[in-house]
């Protein structure tokens with residue numbers, strides 16, 4: 001993909017990591033490497049520019065030299081708040097859409113952005129998906145393609161109490177980009193200390 005084709009990318013790191021005991025989950029290390037570094041390494045060839053969506057003191061992200069976008073809505077309303085602030089940032093850049101990734105998912109596909117673009121519905125929305133060992137298809141709604149044109153609808157919906165990502169994407173229609181789960185699900189995400197051990201096994 002040429003640099004010109006790339007869409008802005010937003011790393012969703014605005015959660016509270018309660019299952020990990022709080023703090024910034026993505027600053028935890030897996031086999032010696034921080035999750036955020038693994039995520040940036042995978043996203044940088046796919047998206048430009050890149051921003052981090054995170055709340056609280058922005059100085060803890062200073063070393064990354066990336067824009068830090070705090071949720072514009074209070075009280076941790078969930079990842080859609082990060083999508084919204086990402087869309088507002090992208091609108092200011094004159095971009096037509098963004099790609100989002102979760103900061104706790106270190107093995108996401110290296111062709112995520114390209115495949116999301118190919119899967120986009122008429123609305124411009126697409127979500128990533130993969131199958132579990134029983135063949136059941138799961139959507140991964142923090143991995144999506146989000147058109148700037150829907151940002152006011154998203155803002156109004158969030159202000160009206162909407163929290164569930166797929167409730168909103170289903171309203172507009174979203175394409176699905178299905179990724180292979182062999183040898184393991186690329187959307188395996190880290191929620192607990194046990195998940196860090198599992199990720200280290202996968203790397204080994």
Ligand SMILES: Nc1nc2c(ncn2[C@@H]2O[C@H](COP(=O)(O)OP(=O)(O)OP(=O)(O)O)[C@@H](O)[C@H]2O)c(=O)[nH]1
Nearest residue numbers: 012013014015016017018019076077078079082102
């Ligand atoms: N911007 C933003 N992102 C969020 C919010 N809540 C969760 N996220 C992000 O959404 C993704 C999935 O989050 P979860 O694993 O469900 O929540 P978490 O806060 O990371 O962890 P738990 O508190 O243990 O559930 C992660 O990338 C989070 O950073 C929020 O209120 N605002």
